Amino acid sequence: MPKVIVPIKEEILQAAERRKAMGASGEISQFLAELVDLGFEYRLRQLYRQFEEGKISLGYFAREMGMSVRDLYGALEQRGLPTSNIDIHPRAG
């Protein structure tokens, strides 16, 4: 996995350090990497909601995520999410 240096908020670093001091398993860097993954997932879900609502297109969604359309298509498929956002509103039940 590639390693990068990124600035983080003081409170996040303190939380990671306190967590470690209290005996939580794993390294601080591992905890921070998990937060980055969660942030990515959150951003993906947030933009997917906008895509679902028809506010943004698939191409715009990909650009906002910093992904190619093909990579985004794969990411959605992997999560079991449709890559088309056209809805015909089927009857409930």
Add this chain to the structure above:
Amino acid sequence: MWTVVFDAGPLITACRFAVEGRLIVDYIAQACYILIAPSVEEEVAVRGAGYPNGLAAGERIVRGDIQVVPLRTRRWTAHLAGCALGDGERDSIELCAQTNAEALVTDDYLAFVTATRLGLRAWMLPDLIVQLVRPGGLSAPMAKMMLEVIRPRYRKGVIEQSMAQLEEVERDAEGHRAD
């Protein structure tokens, strides 16, 4: 034969799923001319070259089954400026007008609505599959199999509606045969 402009999403789907060992894009390319904008080629075949379907799209571009058509002019820059579209969708809409294509094939709501509001005909990939059965470009059983394999890529109700349309087409064809 019709000429249609494909947006990235349906092109990926058509190059991703196969029926009876043959990619859907190959059945479609036999029944109509497929055009794409250079930005769609970039999204699917160049940046997607690491995927089998990206490679498949690239091979079909080299073979000429999918034609990449450069944009000469942009007719709707101002109209499209306010839309949250990507380059591929924007260029596909422009290309559709430039080439007088029969339809823009897109599975994207915003691109679909924008194209329709600009006076273009927009079809989803399932619509194109059903449409190609009418002139006999595809057989109805083959179209049904295609709709089934691409079902996971669509929201609930879309494929059901296409299946109903397909049955209608079959009924019409039977009616014509009876006449």
